Every structure is written in structure tokens, then in C-alpha cells.
Amino acid sequence: MTSGVKTRIERLLLALLLLASPAAQALDLPELMALLAAKRSGEARFTEQREVRGLDAPLTSSGTLSFAAPDRFSRKTLAPRAESMEVVGNIVTLTRNGRTRSVALDASPETEAIVESVRGTLTGNAQSLQQHFRIGVLGSAEQWTLDLKPLTPRLQVMLAGVRIAGRGGELRSIEMKMADGDRSLMTIEPISGVTKQ
Incomplete structure (x- = not known):
């Protein structure tokens, strides 16, 4: 066997190994959902940068996120000013400037999505x-990305897409692109010792 043929065979074998390796580690939607569902509750700190058309600099906010399965989610913004959003079941409660307002999520399909x-x-x-998105999953259990594209024209008018990245059963960033060009990127740092399985 000539060295040229041997080199080509070695390259072919290496290429096959490289192609086979990611496939063995690739994550699909049911596997990712099982990984996330294993964490029944958690708390994290967040920092969010929002780019809004017409503003020269991004708006920055920070605070905490928490959730408890099956249907509780809370976002408490601490800076630049205190405000909160809490979702329990179908009810979202917003608190800002000392005023609290509750609405049913299904009254606004866009907000619900x-x-x-x-x-x-x-x-x-x-x-x-x-129910709301066309879903794409990339990566492995160690590092994954979930791409969500709105299904309905009504939602597409408002939201271009959501990209969520994580490691294991933890979310690490959430990027929302609005249809009008506005964008937000939230980075998330889990608070150790709080997450329960």
C-alpha cells in the first residue's frame, strides 16, 4: 500500500470517527426536556442587556429568577429599580412602582408564549x-442551545425568536429577538445550594 493511499484511508477513518462522535452525544428534544424536568426548582441571578431602537446605549437590569415545577416562575428585578413578575398557573402578577396588577395569561396569547x-x-x-414554537435543539447535554421560532403569524408580528442556552439541567442565557429589531440578552448564574432535584 502506498503512503498516499494509506494517508487517504487514515483521513477517511478520522472523518468517520469525527462524524460518529457528535452523533453519539447529540441531544434531542425529549432528552433535553427530561434533563430540565429533573430539576424541580431553582434560583439564579440574572443580568439583562436590552437593545432598544432609538436608544444609544443598551438598558441594563439585574435581579433574581426562581421557579418551582410544575407552573411557578418569578422574576424580581432589583436594579435599576425594583419590580417583579410572578407567574402561577395561568395568572401573571406584575408589581411596579408600588402597584400590583394580575392578568390571565390566556387573555394575551403573545404574552403567554x-x-x-x-x-x-x-x-x-x-x-x-x-404549542407556540417550532423547536430546534443543538449540542449535547454538557452544552446545548434551544431555538424557538414562533408558529403563529400573530406571534411572529411581535417576536422573531428566542434562543436559550444551557449546561446540563441549567439555563445560562436567554436571548429574545423582537420582530421590530429590539433584542435582549439575559445571562444567568445559578445560585448554588438552592436548586433541588
Whole structure:
């Protein structure tokens, strides 16, 4: 066997190994949802950068996130000013400037879809995500990305897409792109010792 043929065979074998390796580690939607659903509750710190058309600099906020399966999700913004959003079942409660307002999520399908993009992911609820989004999963259990594209024209008018990245059963970032060009990127740092399985 000539050295040229041997080199080509070695390259072919290496290419086959490289192709086979990611396939063995690739994550699909049911596996990712099972990984996320295994965490029944958790708490994390977040920092969010929002780019809004017409503003020269991004808006920055920070605070905490928490969730408890099957249907509780809370976002408490601590800076630049205190405000909160808590979702329990079908009710979302917003508190800002000392005023509290509660509304049913199903009264606003667009708001419901945006809330479910996060809550459904945190709780590993594929059915909830599939009601509103076309879903793409990339990566492995060690590092994954979930791409959510709105299904309905009504939601597409508002939201271009959501990209959620994580490691294991933890979310690490949430990027929302709005249809008007606005964008937000939330980075998430789990608070150790709080997450329960």
C-alpha cells in the first residue's frame, strides 16, 4: 500500500470517527426536556442587556429568577429599580412602582408564549413549548442551545425568536429577538445550594 493511499484511508477513518462522535452525544428534544424536568426548582441571578431602537446605549437590569415545577416562575428585578413578575398557573402578577396588577395569561396569547418560552424550558414542558414554537435543539447535554421560532403569524408580528442556552439541567442565557429589531440578552448564574432535584 502506498503512503498516499494509506494517508487517504487514515483521513477517511478520522472523518468517520469525527462524524460518529457528535452523533453519539447529540441531544434531542425529549432528552433535553427530561434533563430540565429533573430539576424541580431553582434560583439564579440574572443580568439583562436590552437593545432598544432609538436608544444609544443598551438598558441594563439585574435581579433574581426562581421557579418551582410544575407552573411557578418569578422574576424580581432589583436594579435599576425594583419590580417583579410572578407567574402561577395561568395568572401573571406584575408589581411596579408600588402597584400590583394580575392578568390571565390566556387573555394575551403573545404574552403567554413569551412566558412559556422561559417557564416551559425551565420545567422541561415540551408540550407547552410546542404549542407556540417550532423547536430546534443543538449540542449535547454538557452544552446545548434551544431555538424557538414562533408558529403563529400573530406571534411572529411581535417576536422573531428566542434562543436559550444551557449546561446540563441549567439555563445560562436567554436571548429574545423582537420582530421590530429590539433584542435582549439575559445571562444567568445559578445560585448554588438552592436548586433541588
